[in-house]
Amino acid sequence: MILVWVRKAILLLGLLAGLSSATAVRAETLEELGQSLFFDTNLSLNRTQSCAACHMPDQAFTDARGMAASGGNPAVADDAAQRGKFKTPTLRNVAVTGPYMHNGVFGDLRTVMLFYNKHNSKAARRQINPETGAAWAPPVAGDNLAREELEFGPALKDREVDALVAFLRTLTDKRYEHLLSD
Numbered sequence: 367m368i369l370v371w372v373r374k375a376i377l378l379l380g381l382l383a384g385l386s387s388a389t390a391v392r393a394e395t396l397e398e399l400g401q402s403l404f405f406d407t408n409l410s411l412n413r414t415q416s417c418a419a420c421h422m423p424d425q426a427f428t429d430a431r432g433m434a435a436s437g438g439n440p441a442v443a444d445d446a447a448q449r450g451k452f453k454t455p456t457l458r459n460v461a462v463t464g465p466y467m468h469n470g471v472f473g474d475l476r477t478v479m480l481f482y483n484k485h486n487s488k489a490a491r492r493q494i495n496p497e498t499g500a501a502w503a504p505p506v507a508g509d510n511l512a513r514e515e516l517e518f519g520p521a522l523k524d525r526e527v528d529a530l531v532a533f534l535r536t537l538t539d540k541r542y543e544h545l546l547s548d
């Protein structure tokens with residue numbers, strides 16, 4: 367008798383498991399979450415800008431805007447308003463083209479995400495550059511920082527930082543995939 371009940375219970379459990387796996391919504395992968403974040407305008411204060419506003423997919427993840435590089439461009443060398451401004455770099459193959467930023471200051475893609483996130487997050491641990499273990503270096507042209515845009519978005523959680531990196535890794539051409547780090 368007991369055996370029959372146990373068998374029935376197992377049968378029922380099996381049925382439920384089968385049902386739930388058939389009807390369950392597939393869990394979002396890290397890459398998919400990263401993709402949503404990349405296009406999410408809620409990351410900006412006025413809710414109109416996303417990563418894709420500057421790193422435009424149809425422009426090889428850069429934009430068509432020219433921006434003067436400080437010092438390097440003689441046409442604007444004396445223009446203080448241009449100091450510290452750089453063109454938006456492409457993100458195609460970005461996961462295999464470190465080091466990052468105009469001066470190659472970061473070796474790891476995750477650090478780039480944390481660097482931008484430090485403005486939004488007031489947490490003490492977010493004020494530390496994980497590559498140096500010290501506080502982030504002060505900006506070269508602090509007066510030209512877009513503080514309002516940088517400082518009032520929502521802070522990213524660890525999983526969201528990981529997700530953006532996971533998404534950026536998907537922008538790697540097949541022929542360079544062997545260069546991806548684990």
Ligand code: HEC
Nearest residue numbers: 416417419420452453454455460465466467468469478530
């Ligand atoms: C307002 C325009 C703008 C937005 C929005 C923006 N970026 Fe950028 N991004 C830039 C510029 C300009 C640089 C170059 C900065 C430098 O070299 O100092 C850059 C650099 C980067 C780099 C380093 C690339 C390299 O090869 O060195 C990565 C990665 C990156 N951005 C990813 C993102 C992600 C992810 C988002 C959204 C969370 C984002 N960016 C939002 C303009 C933007």
